[in-house]
Amino acid sequence: MTATDTLRPGRAAPAARRRTTAGPGGIRHSPLTARRRKLFWPLVLPAAAVYVVFFAGPSLFTLWLSLNKWAGAGPMTFTGLDNYRRLLQDPTFRHSFTNTLWIIFGAGGLTFLVSFGLTMVLRDMKGRKAARSILFFPNIVPSVVIAILWGFLFQQGGPVDSVTKGTGLPATNWLGQENLFKVIMIGLVWTSTGFYTTILMAAVDQIPPELYEDCELAGANALQKFRHVTLPLMWDVVGVCAVLWTISAVKVFEFIYAFAGAAGQMPDTGVWNTALYTYGEAFASGGVPRYGSAAASAVVMLALVGVLVVLIRRFMRRDSVQY
Amino acid sequence: MSAARQSTDAAETGRPFSRRAVLGAVLATAAGLTAACGSGSGSGGGGADSFTYWSMWKQDEPQAKVLKAAIAQFTKDTGIKVSVQWKGRQVIQQLAPTLNTGSVPADLVDSSDRFAYAQLQATGQALDLSPVLELPIPGETGSTVGSVVPAKYHSLSTTAGTLWQLPYEIITTQIWYDGHALPDVAAKPPATWAEFSTLLAARKASRGDGPLALDADVPDYAAYWTYYAVLRGLGPGAFGKAATDKSGALLKAPGFVDALRHVEALVKADDFTKGYDGSKWPAVQQKWAKGKSDFLLLGTFAPSETSTFASSAFTYRSFPFPALTSGGDTSQDISLIGFSIPKKARHAAAAQKFIAYFLAKERLQGIATQAKNITPRADIAAPAELADAQKALATGNVVKTLDGVKETAAEWYTKVFLPLNTSFLTGHLTAQSFANKLAGNSASYWRTAS
Numbered sequence: 001m002t003a004t005d006t007l008r009p010g011r012a013a014p015a016a017r018r019r020t021t022a023g024p025g026g027i028r029h030s031p032l033t034a035r036r037r038k039l040f041w042p043l044v045l046p047a048a049a050v051y052v053v054f055f056a057g058p059s060l061f062t063l064w065l066s067l068n069k070w071a072g073a074g075p076m077t078f079t080g081l082d083n084y085r086r087l088l089q090d091p092t093f094r095h096s097f098t099n100t101l102w103i104i105f106g107a108g109g110l111t112f113l114v115s116f117g118l119t120m121v122l123r124d125m126k127g128r129k130a131a132r133s134i135l136f137f138p139n140i141v142p143s144v145v146i147a148i149l150w151g152f153l154f155q156q157g158g159p160v161d162s163v164t165k166g167t168g169l170p171a172t173n174w175l176g177q178e179n180l181f182k183v184i185m186i187g188l189v190w191t192s193t194g195f196y197t198t199i200l201m202a203a204v205d206q207i208p209p210e211l212y213e214d215c216e217l218a219g220a221n222a223l224q225k226f227r228h229v230t231l232p233l234m235w236d237v238v239g240v241c242a243v244l245w246t247i248s249a250v251k252v253f254e255f256i257y258a259f260a261g262a263a264g265q266m267p268d269t270g271v272w273n274t275a276l277y278t279y280g281e282a283f284a285s286g287g288v289p290r291y292g293s294a295a296a297s298a299v300v301m302l303a304l305v306g307v308l309v310v311l312i313r314r315f316m317r318r319d320s321v322q323y
Numbered sequence: 324m325s326a327a328r329q330s331t332d333a334a335e336t337g338r339p340f341s342r343r344a345v346l347g348a349v350l351a352t353a354a355g356l357t358a359a360c361g362s363g364s365g366s367g368g369g370g371a372d373s374f375t376y377w378s379m380w381k382q383d384e385p386q387a388k389v390l391k392a393a394i395a396q397f398t399k400d401t402g403i404k405v406s407v408q409w410k411g412r413q414v415i416q417q418l419a420p421t422l423n424t425g426s427v428p429a430d431l432v433d434s435s436d437r438f439a440y441a442q443l444q445a446t447g448q449a450l451d452l453s454p455v456l457e458l459p460i461p462g463e464t465g466s467t468v469g470s471v472v473p474a475k476y477h478s479l480s481t482t483a484g485t486l487w488q489l490p491y492e493i494i495t496t497q498i499w500y501d502g503h504a505l506p507d508v509a510a511k512p513p514a515t516w517a518e519f520s521t522l523l524a525a526r527k528a529s530r531g532d533g534p535l536a537l538d539a540d541v542p543d544y545a546a547y548w549t550y551y552a553v554l555r556g557l558g559p560g561a562f563g564k565a566a567t568d569k570s571g572a573l574l575k576a577p578g579f580v581d582a583l584r585h586v587e588a589l590v591k592a593d594d595f596t597k598g599y600d601g602s603k604w605p606a607v608q609q610k611w612a613k614g615k616s617d618f619l620l621l622g623t624f625a626p627s628e629t630s631t632f633a634s635s636a637f638t639y640r641s642f643p644f645p646a647l648t649s650g651g652d653t654s655q656d657i658s659l660i661g662f663s664i665p666k667k668a669r670h671a672a673a674a675q676k677f678i679a680y681f682l683a684k685e686r687l688q689g690i691a692t693q694a695k696n697i698t699p700r701a702d703i704a705a706p707a708e709l710a711d712a713q714k715a716l717a718t719g720n721v722v723k724t725l726d727g728v729k730e731t732a733a734e735w736y737t738k739v740f741l742p743l744n745t746s747f748l749t750g751h752l753t754a755q756s757f758a759n760k761l762a763g764n765s766a767s768y769w770r771t772a773s
Contacts, residue, residue: 073422074446089771091764092738155606156598173601175540177745262604263541264412269742280737283416287437287733288445 059302065295072282072289083296092269093297096277099181100301103273104249104308107188111245112238114189115196120226122197123204132201135194143191147258150187151175181271184256191255192248196241203234239316246308250301251275274301373404374670374677377418377429379660382409386492386696389689393681400461401680403673415442418665422448427667431674436480436659439488440730443663449487450664450671456486458679468679472699479723480659489678490661492690493697496547496724497712499611499619499626501633502640512642516555516585519645523594526617533596535589536611536619537748538604542741545748547620548586550725551644555652556582563726566735569769571762575755583747583754585647590750600749605629612637620644622658626708627695639708643715655715656724659699734772739764 029037066083070076087093118135122128138146154160154174165171174183207229215225231238253275260267266280274297282294376394380387387409394405408429410417415438421427422442432439443449456469456477463471472489480488502509513519526534539545553562557578565573573579589595596616599607605628611619612629614637619625626639633639646653662678664671681687688703690696697705697713705713728736740761747757 071442071446072419073442073448086771090738091767151603152606155603156601161601175601175603177600177742177749177751260540262538263543265541265543266737268540268542268745269738287730287736288441289419290734 062295062298065291066299068292070291072291079292083292084300086293087296087300092272093274093277095269096272096274097300099271100250100273100275100304102181102185103188103252104246107185107192108242108245108249110185110189111192111196112241114193115200116226116231118193118197119200119204119230120222122201123230128201132194132198136198137194138191139195143255144258146191147187147255150183150259154183177268177270180260180268184259184271187255187259188249188252192245196245199237199241200234203237204230207233235316235318239312242312242316243309246312247305250305250308253279274304372402372673373406374430374668374673375406375408375428376431376433376674376677377408377410377414378432379412379414379434380409381411385694386690389686389693390681392689393686394677396686397677397680401676403676405677415439418442419446422446422665422667425667427665427669429665430668430670431662431664431677433491433660433662436488436490436661437729437733439480439661439663440482441733443665444482444485444487445730448666449485450666450668451484452486452489452662452664452675452678453481453484455489455675455678458675460683461680462683462685468682471682471684471702473701475721476657476659476699479657479721479727480661488659488661488663489682490659490699491681491687492660492694493699493716494622494624494658494660494724495655495697495712495716495721496551496620496622497625497641497643497715499621499639499641500617501614502638503636504614505617505640508642509638509640512640513645514642515649515651516645516647520588523589523592523618527592527594530617532616533592533594533599534617535595535599536607536616537595537599538602538607539595539600539745539749540602541604542745544604544621545745546725546736546741548589548748549583549744550656551620552582552585552647553579554654554656554722554726555644555647556585558652559654559720559722560726563728563731566726566728566732566740566765567769568765571764571766571769574765575758575762580754580758582647583758586748587754590748595748623697623709623712626706641709641711643719652720653715654720654722655712657716657721658724735765735768739768 065076067078067080068076069079069082122131125131152158156173156175160174161171173179211229211233212225215229220228252273256267256271256273256276257279260271266272266276272280278294278297278301281290281297283289378387378390380390382391391407394407398404412434414432415434418427418429418432419442421429432443439449456467456472458468460466460468460471468489469477476490476493477486477488480486480490500508508522513522523534537544537548550562553565561573561579565576565579568574596607596610607616608619608621608625608629609632610616612632614634619629621628625641630637630639643653643655662674662681664674668674682700684700684703687698687700690698691703691705695706695708697709697716701717704710723730725736728740743752743757743761743764746752747754752760
């Protein structure tokens with residue numbers, strides 16, 4: 001029996017059938033199956049315990065916490081769905097939620113658009129491995145560092161401001177309250193594009209070059225090649241990337257906090273997303289912590305991820321192309 | 324049933340373990356984890372002749388060095404061992420999850436007053452330190468804690484009769500300037516708004532840019548302009564009262580709007596330096612230290628935060644936010660840094676002894692000489708750069724900074740006040756429209772707040 005067979009009990013059945021023993025209930029098991037079953041719980045239990053204690057347990061506690069009012073110490077008061085009602089009524093949460101959607105769809109859309117564009121350009125480019133490394137670089141540098149750098153790039157009198165003024169473009173207060181979130185979106189696109197371009201390029205590398213040669217013989221331009229060859233053949237990878245982006249976009253925190261926050265303070269509420277809202281409710285506003293409200297916000301984030309991932313999987317589902 | 328027999332039974336029935344065995348294993352795992360958690364949360368403080376101190380400072384900070392020296396001497400003098408952990412600014416937040424357990428790991432903790440209030444006092448987890456006021460100061464005949472820490476300070480950290488923090492460092496807000504570059508201001512600082520306005524106009528004409536420095540990306544820094552204008556216009560407590568007015572009406576009352584108009588005038592006159600509304604902290608305050616602007620409204624931490632950028636001739640001087648009219652309010656806002664003791668601390672008595680010990684002049688003066696801050700003791704001279712601020716504290720009335728709204732109405736302050744205030748200070752709202760929006764949003768907020 002091979003290792004693969006060990007992982008797939010169903011395949012062991014013919015072999016097991018040849019050497020069977022009768023159990024008390026009349027069911028016949030091979031000694032190997034019985035031994036394997038004996039080992040099932042000892043092997044599963046430690047992992048299951050870790051999963052329950054460190055993941056399922058805290059998640060369920062968060063759900064329970066969202067139904068209570070609690071300051072992190074002292075008594076906990078059950079308030080039912082009150083925290084969720086407050087979230088819906090809180091303009092700051094509604095704005096934070098909208099910002100989160102902007103990050104998922106706005107920054108995400110732009111990230112994928114640029115990544116597709118770079119994929120098309122890089123496919124035929126000389127030195128594309130070097131270019132890919134350079135594009136991936138922002139993903140290696142901690143986003144806190146990039147966020148701080150981003151702040152100094154865009155502040156008044158900074159390099160971006162100087163270039164804008166130097167080229168005669170209208171002066172823009174990039175770090176002003178009215179533009180701050182837009183700059184954050186640009187920053188998120190910039191830091192994420194390299195990552196997704198790299199994944200998409202790895203998928204493109206698997207596409208047989210003769211398909212592109214066929215396209216060239218047929219006189220297809222770059223866009224047609226992308227539409228009729230590249231995109232269909234990397235569709236599954238695009239789907240995985242979309243799921244990855246959705247999950248990471250909902251959790252975006254440190255870039256906004258480090259870029260727009262200062263002197264140990266939370267940034268202006270105009271740039272909060274749900275992750276910052278959750279943090280602010282629990283820890284950062286300086287007043288009595290609202291763990292219940294923070295937990296409710298976290299549950300909403302989890303639900304948002306769940307719904308979006310299901311929708312993306314449904315939307316992206318199609319028969320994969322074999323090649 | 325023996326383990327061997329149990330195993331055989333399981334094999335015979337086709338199940339690797341009986342339900343009882345699985346349940347036993349789960350309980351054993353849970354018990355093991357509980358035991359592990361329990362053993363990890365011990366105080367480590369030892370017996371009654373020791374205590375554990377969690378500090379808001381990192382160990383290389385000047386305050387930590389002063390405290391370290393005092394702790395070493397305390398152990399030498401009293402035999403009480405101190406287990407100290409330099410946790411940093413999030414110390415109270417780190418302590419909070421343990422406060423509901425039976426073994427709170429810290430017997431003594433220090434922090435900013437608003438964090439001590441939020442996490443200890445408001446949750447009923449702060450030990451009342453009133454008895455500490457009666458403790459004698461070791462080495463000072465006739466002195467008690469209550470006699471060296473003025474009531475005007477410790478009364479600000481007393482709520483419903485519970486003294487939840489004893490301060491050892493005082494922070495206040497002043498308008499800072501370079502006494503060397505502006506000797507005329509040093510000789511006669513502006514005392515009224517009219518004098519201040521005249522000075523600003525002269526300085527603006529002289530340098531061709533607004534003389535006021537403000538890092539408006541820090542919402543608190545912009546808030547101080549508004550708060551002080553309201554404090555000067557309507558007196559102590561008015562801002563806090565308006566903040567918690569459920570109807571929001573007080574926020575657009577004529578007096579409140581009049582106070583706001585003083586700030587509006589500064590914005591409209593371009594009295595704030597170029598780029599103040601689009602810079603990344605600490606760019607503007609650093610430029611101020613380099614002489615790019617003249618006046619900076621900030622806490623007494625301003626000199627230590629900017630000194631590395633100031634020229635060697637820079638002389639730190641400060642004056643209070645001017646009274647709006649002659650004889651008007653001149654109160655100084657203050658926030659405190661001090662010691663608290665969790666209610667469930669196991670070695671509270673030893674921790675209390677240390678508080679009294681540290682407040683002795685001999686120990687506490689390190690906070691002024693080494694850490695360059697103001698202490699609550701009037702007989703400890705502040706460092707030269709903070710001398711003006713200490714004088715203002717000694718001679719004037721003191722009020723809780725922002726009327727304590729960061730403690731009592733923190734959510735309102737963060738979600739309702741700050742975003743609108745930043746818009747106001749950066750010129751996107753007039754005084755009247757700011758007041759109207761603030762009143763409307765406050766009324767909506769209080770309708771749903773719980």
